[in-house]
Amino acid sequence: MISTTSDEDERTPLLHQHQRKLEPVSGAVSVNNADVHTQFCFLVGMPPSTAPANPKAYWPKSSLYSRATRQLSSQTRTYLFTAVLTNSLLLSQVVLGAVVTGLGATESSHLIITVIGAMNTIIAGVVAYLKSRGQPMRARMYKDDLERVVDEIENSEVMWLGLIFAPPRCIEEICLLMRRNRHCTEHPRV
Secondary structure, eight states: OOOOOTTOOTTSOTTGGGTTTOOOOTTSOOOTTOOHHHHHHHHHTOOOTTSOOOTTOOOOTTSHHHHHHHHHHHHHHHHHHHHHHHHHHHHHHHHHHHHHHHHHHTTOOHHHHHHHHHHHHHHHHHHHHHHHTTTTHHHHHHHHHHHHHHHHHHHHHHHHHHHHHSOHHHHHHHHHHHHHHHHHHHSOOO
8 A cells, every 4th residue: 555645745756756767669759847747658559649640769668558459459359350260150151051051952972062061060170179268259349348448548638638627626627527426437337
């Protein structure tokens, strides 16, 4: 638990104790003696929306925002791959089933019917394996969760930016709404 002194409150800079130790990220905005918005951006590792676009600015790959966005793009690719694979296999299974039915009604070679039937069985096994692993819905739920994390980081950045320019009365109203919301979410769901 972090101990606070009597002269610290919610308006104390986030990096107050570490201001002399901080080195600005190369090409990024300096965080020493910066406002809370810039400090928040530094802590989560995202470029401030108020900073000019600097393609040379380096934000660490180990930062929360970088890891979340990287994982989100990776999970999006995984979801798209598993969704396309599963749907393609299901469609091919239907087509192969129709071909087997059509060939069975004619006097075709039993070898062809057997090979197509075996392919259909293999496809059914792959689809069953993917479904037993919860794919593609599992990948989609994880992707949706990561989208919410990235959105929450970006919304928090905008909130910190708004608090810089907001009059004190607005900040009090925001705190009141947050307390009400916290009270509502603390009750167990039925």
